[in-house]
Amino acid sequence: xxxxxxxxxxxxxxxxxxxxxxxxxxxxxxxxxxxxxxxxxxxxxxxxxxxxxxxxxxxxxxxxxxxxxxxxxxxxxxxxxxxxxxxxxxxxxxxxxxxxxxxxxxxxxxxxxxxxxxxxxxxxxxxxxxxxxxxxxxxxxxxxxxxxxxxxxxxxxxxxxxxxxxxxxxxxxxxxxxxxxxxxxxxxxxxxxxxxxxxxxxxxxxxxxxxxxxxxxxxxxxxxxxxxxxxxxxxxxxxxxxxxxxxxxxxxxxxxxxxxxxxxxxxxxxxxxxxxxxxxxxxxxxxxxxxxxxxxxxxxxxxxxxxxxxxxxxxxxxxxxxxxxxxxxxxxxxxxxxxxxxxxxxxxxxxxxxxxxxxxxxxx
Amino acid sequence: xxxxxxxxxxxxxxxxxxxxxxxxxxxxxxxxxxxxxxxxxxxxxxxxxxxxxxxxxxxxxxxxxxxxxxxxxxxxxxxxxxxxxxxxxxxxxxxxxxxxxxxxxxxxxxxxxxxxxxxxxxxxxxxxxxxxxxxxxxxxxxxxxxxxxxxxxxxxxxxxxxxxxxxxxxxxxxxxxxxxxxxxxxxxxxxxxxxxxxxxxxxxxxxxxxxxxxxxxxxxxxxxxxxxxxxxxxxxxxxxxxxxxxxxxxxxxxxxxxxxxxxxxxxxxxxxxxxxxxxxxxxxxxxxxxxxxxxxxxxxxxxxxxxxxxxxxxxxxxxxxxxxxxxxxxxxxxxxxxxxxxxxxxxxxxxxxxxxxxxxxxxxxxxxxxxxxxxxxxxxxxxxxxxxxxxxxxxxxxxxxxxxxxxxxxxxxxxx
Numbered sequence: 020x021x022x023x024x025x026x027x028x029x030x031x032x033x034x035x036x037x038x039x040x041x042x043x044x045x046x047x048x049x050x051x052x053x054x055x056x057x058x059x060x061x062x063x064x065x066x067x068x069x070x071x072x073x074x075x076x077x078x079x080x081x082x083x084x085x086x087x088x089x090x091x092x093x094x095x096x097x098x099x100x101x102x103x104x105x106x107x108x109x110x111x112x113x114x115x116x117x118x119x120x121x122x123x124x125x126x127x128x129x130x131x132x133x134x135x136x137x138x139x140x141x142x143x144x145x146x147x148x149x150x151x152x153x154x155x156x157x158x159x160x161x162x163x164x165x166x167x168x169x170x171x172x173x174x175x176x177x178x179x180x181x182x183x184x185x186x187x188x189x190x191x192x193x194x195x196x197x198x199x200x201x202x203x204x205x206x207x208x209x210x211x212x213x214x215x216x217x218x219x220x221x222x223x224x225x226x227x228x229x230x231x232x233x234x235x236x237x238x239x240x241x242x243x244x245x246x247x248x249x250x251x252x253x254x255x256x257x258x259x260x261x262x263x264x265x266x267x268x269x270x271x272x273x274x275x276x277x278x279x280x281x282x283x284x285x286x287x288x289x290x291x292x293x294x295x296x297x298x299x300x301x302x303x304x305x306x307x308x309x310x311x312x313x314x315x316x317x318x319x320x321x322x323x324x325x326x327x328x329x330x331x332x333x334x335x336x337x338x339x340x341x342x343x344x345x346x347x348x349x350x351x352x353x354x355x356x357x358x359x360x361x362x363x364x365x366x367x368x369x370x371x372x373x374x375x376x377x378x379x380x381x382x383x
Numbered sequence: 384x385x386x387x388x389x390x391x392x393x394x395x396x397x398x399x400x401x402x403x404x405x406x407x408x409x410x411x412x413x414x415x416x417x418x419x420x421x422x423x424x425x426x427x428x429x430x431x432x433x434x435x436x437x438x439x440x441x442x443x444x445x446x447x448x449x450x451x452x453x454x455x456x457x458x459x460x461x462x463x464x465x466x467x468x469x470x471x472x473x474x475x476x477x478x479x480x481x482x483x484x485x486x487x488x489x490x491x492x493x494x495x496x497x498x499x500x501x502x503x504x505x506x507x508x509x510x511x512x513x514x515x516x517x518x519x520x521x522x523x524x525x526x527x528x529x530x531x532x533x534x535x536x537x538x539x540x541x542x543x544x545x546x547x548x549x550x551x552x553x554x555x556x557x558x559x560x561x562x563x564x565x566x567x568x569x570x571x572x573x574x575x576x577x578x579x580x581x582x583x584x585x586x587x588x589x590x591x592x593x594x595x596x597x598x599x600x601x602x603x604x605x606x607x608x609x610x611x612x613x614x615x616x617x618x619x620x621x622x623x624x625x626x627x628x629x630x631x632x633x634x635x636x637x638x639x640x641x642x643x644x645x646x647x648x649x650x651x652x653x654x655x656x657x658x659x660x661x662x663x664x665x666x667x668x669x670x671x672x673x674x675x676x677x678x679x680x681x682x683x684x685x686x687x688x689x690x691x692x693x694x695x696x697x698x699x700x701x702x703x704x705x706x707x708x709x710x711x712x713x714x715x716x717x718x719x720x721x722x723x724x725x726x727x728x729x730x731x732x733x734x735x736x737x738x739x740x741x742x743x744x745x746x747x748x749x750x751x752x753x754x755x756x757x758x759x760x761x762x763x764x765x766x767x768x769x770x771x772x773x774x775x776x777x778x779x780x781x782x783x784x785x786x787x788x789x790x791x792x793x794x795x796x797x798x799x
Contacts, residue, residue, distance in 0.1 A: 020386055020388060020390050020458060020460075021386065021387060021388070021389070021390070021463060021713055021717050022384055022385055022386050022717070023385060023714050023717060023718075024384070024385065025384070025385055026384050026385075029385075088385050151689055152687060152689045152690050153687065154686060154687050154690055156685055156686070157690075253685070276790060276791060279791075280791060290791050290793070290798070291793070291797060291798050291799075293784070293787075293798070293799075296783075296784070296787035296788075296791065296793075296798055297780075297783045297784075297787060299787055299790060299791065300734070300783040300784070300786035300787040300790065301734075301783065303731070303786060303790045304711075304731045304734050304735055304786060307711060307714075307728075307731055308707035308708065308710070308711055308731075308735055309707060311707065311710035311711060311713075311714055312703070312706055312707040312710055314385055314387075314710075315387045315706075315710055318385060318386055318387050319387070322388075328684070328685065329684045329685075330706070332684050332685050332699075333684075333699065333702055333703040333706060334703075336688070336699060336700070336703055337703040337704075337707060375687075375688065378687075
């Protein structure tokens with residue numbers, strides 16, 4: 020059957036997240052971006068909504084099954100409130116979800132319960148690399164495997180909370196295949212840089228991390244000695260990115276609609292001008308198109324369809340274009356006011372451009 | 384629960400229709416493009432037989448939901464079935480698809496506006512022995528998207544209890560076949576009070592053989608050449624009183640019921656036009672990928688854009704557009720099946736479908752270079768066929784206007 024109706028549980032979760040996004044995240048969004056910092060209690064409160072917990076089975080400390088559909092629904096609502104805040108709140112998932120999807124049973128039992136049952140704690144993953152053609156399937160960071168010994172060399176960027184992270188998952192190439200490795204706290208050879216400054220998501224602390232011959236053992240290879248399949252992890256990165264792009268775009272669209280209905284021009288509202296109304300209609304159509312595509316890709320992943328990887332990739336590329344188009348137009352519709360930082364649209368536009376490089380910064 | 388699994392009856396239907404598209408449409412695609420206005424009878428007779436046997440293809444999805452073995456009501460999927468059917472047949476050939484017997488837009492208008500008795504009476508002809516066609520006549524030379532500007536009049540002759548229709552209609556898809564090839568019908572929109580604007584608009588059923596209606600012209604078109612686009616002249620065309628659609632008490636009061644009925648027809652049919660657009664777009668993209676594969680070009684999904692070739696980027700972009708357009712169509716018809724109000728989604732799916740099919744066909748011709756324009760391939764034909772999807776059943780612009788009004792909460796007066 021086809022259905023576009025979320026389950027009752029999903030609706031409840033989405034409502035809870037939406038309330039938090041409206042009452043807590045959005046009001047904090049502007050200052051967090053200006054100050055480059057998110058209040059810790061805000062992150063903790065967001066964590067307590069239980070998005071990751073609802074996606075983790077009881078055995079590992081959660082209270083549900085992993086569902087990409089639930090994940091994209093929640094991520095969109097969260098990102099509607101604030102992108103950097105959402106990335107921060109969901110950042111423990113960067114470490115936990117790949118373990119959930121691809122870890123060995125020992126790894127799941129060792130790492131997941133303490134993260135899922137505990138308070139929000141800075142965990143992270145390092146996958147993005149500082150090069151123009153960064154490709155999650157073609158990493159430059161190398162893991163050399165010699166029996167039980169693994170040596171990791173390379174450089175990562177945009178690693179959230181790297182300076183205070185209790186646990187880190189790094190992705191590196193093993194003979195051309197992207198593989199995950201768990202880096203225990205205090206492993207020598209890690210070199211964490213000064214905080215990075217970006218076009219957008221300023222409130223999220225991001226760092227470059229160098230791996231200088233970092234030594235670990237094969238017990239820390241994600242999935243165990245034989246490693247794992249990378250494609251479900253990448254699929255989940257794409258889906259999360261698409262969902263967050265949807266949230267930011269929805270926010271920008273709604274703001275532009277409200278503004279256009281208020282703003283007087285030539286004795287009418289600017290929304291009553293077809294040139295503006297048509298822009299809004301196209302933005303809304305774009306958002307709805309990408310939303311159903313993202314939902315289908317998530318459903319495919321949940322139901323084990325082979326095409327999930329490709330469909331999620333399509334959703335992600337479409338979402339990146341959508342976010343740029345919609346946020347750019349939102350600024351345009353506000354005109355000069357859109358360019359002023361008092362209104363949130365310029366921030367959304369800066370974030371809108373970032374989605375094309377965000378693969379690896381959030382996962383569902 | 385959100386899910387995207389095609390129900391079994393749909394998969395079975397698609398399997399059958401694919402063979403129809405491959406064997407009865409594609410082989411004659413070019414022929415009927417080159418022989419404009421020649422009627423594809425082989426296809427028509429086959430479809431009539433097949434649809435009569437299975438009951439498929441009616442624009443009137445069954446009112447009473449079917450029950451499963453345990454007596455539980457099955458979800459309605461009539462409009463979804465129809466969207467899949469139209470997509471597949473348009474993948475075969477959209478011009479030939481438009482010649483499908485069974486009522487088409489005319490039946491849709493009867494469905495949306497008629498009483499149950501009228502539905503039964505007027506739609507019965509489509510399951511009779513011989514194929515019959517249906518059409519809707521709305522457009523006039525001075526009234527396209529602005530439907531309330533129509534001038535065709537309907538005057539009640541009380542003595543004979545008949546309506547007398549006068550005026551001229553253009554761009555009637557299938558108008559010739561509906562009136563001259565078998566026992567078809569045309570739903571003609573006319574005004575019972577020219578000064579009343581949309582409040583005077585009413586739909587009338589003019590059956591084949593009615594006195595005073597004549598096909599005066601068949602248009603020569605950019606594409607969909609197998610389908611006839613007729614001009615109709617109504618000169619003192621007399622039809623029975625009961626042929627005004629809707630209950631007689633309501634239909635004679637000067638309210639906007641008639642206009643609203645026209646719009647309700649469009650809510651049902653717009654996603655279906657979206658489906659035909661997606662069919663043409665899919666045909667194009669599949670052929671393009673096949674031709675590129677023959678040239679040794681593979682599409683590497685999953686790479687960042689910076690690593691893609693231009694052709695890969697184009698194809699991936701087309702796939703994204705195509706899939707999202709199709710899913711919007713499915714959402715709109717799913718809403719119709721579930722009796723959810725869908726004017727926003729219907730118009731969105733039409734906007735997206737029209738955009739996507741024009742872009743995909745235009746780019747495919749470009750990508751194939753000198754081969755793209757050549758009639759050896761069907762790409763140039765699909766490029767011509769595609770454009771109509773962005774025009775009929777409301778242009779892309781009218782549908783943007785409807786989307787805008789819906790998201791802004793504006794009436795037609797607020798946003799003109």
